[in-house]
Amino acid sequence: MDGVVTEFAVPTAGALPYLIAAGPDGAMWFTEYAGNKIGRITMDGVVTEFAVPTAGANPWGIAAGSDGAMWFTEFTGNKIGRITMDGVVTEFAVPTAGANPAAIATGPDTSMWFTEFTGNKIGRITMAGVVTEYAVPTRGSVPVGIAAGPDKAMWFTEYAGNRIGRISMAGRITEHAVPTAGSVPFLIATGPDGAMWFTERIASRIASIGTRRGTLVTASVIGRAAVGSTLRCAAVNDSGWTVASTARTWLRNGAGIPGATGQSYVVKGSDAGKRIACRAALTFSPALNQLAAQSNPRLVAVSAPRR
Secondary structure, three states: OOOOOOOOOOOOOOOOEEEEEOOOOOOEEEEEOOEEEEEEEEEOEEEEEEHHHHOOOOOEEEEEEOOOEEEEEEOOOOEEEEEOOOOOEEEEEOOOOOEEEEEEEEEEOOOOOEOOOOOOOOEEEEEOEEEEEOOOOOOOOOEEEEEEOOOEEEEEEEEOEEEEEEOOOOOOEEEEEEEOOOOOOEEEEEEEOEEEEEEEEOOEEEEEOOOOOOEEEEEEEEOOOOOOOOEEEEEEEEOOOOEEEEEEEEEOOOEEEOOOOEEEEEOOOHHHOOOEEEEEEEEEEEOOOOOEEEEEOOOOOOOOOOO
């Protein structure tokens, strides 16, 4: 979290990389809207590209599936794609012609859920490729972003309808109006506070909507804050999702302590009089989404001088 930006070139010129998501192989996977490819980039910046079989498909959204593959939408191709870790692509047609599938996300039922930009529907596709569609009540709402909520439902944005929608696993849709007229809600994600956070593209705002769930992840420092003592970074998951991995970072006066990324930390002499805290980042399976929390800081006691 030091804010240093590193850039990596995409091999295909004018590829127009669009959305990106973590894969189960430890790499990041992304769509190339104009390049008509799916890209994979390792943590050291090595990029591999895989062509989408349908010409001019314009891949848009992408997300990890419960089957260990990446699933993506083909905006113009009107298909849902699946790509394995070795690059084998399978395509499934969306029943509604010209639906323009956009964003996609893993649901609590292990299926993939997606928005239909022009079709004005929310789609669900099983790991076997069976597609079910649900019409959005507001006509011409243009659903775009979609994400799993902590309430066992999917939440989505309505670009033109200026609403936030919620769809249950049974297909029941509830809509909530955004207060600012013409805000154009776009993408959406779950926050560690249990709310759904979304962008308002035209209003130039960030907004949230409650899900009737409280804080999903908390972190705390356990132990005596004194030189020589061992502190432990405890992370509590109240999301209901399965934790795949937990990454921890220890902080001194708000800044990361170099090399201090373990579950425990031995307080050093240089920490005396400083405030020590820890940050825990939980990655969940199978969607590989992440929530983080930071503990309250603990003031390290300054030892009294010996006489």
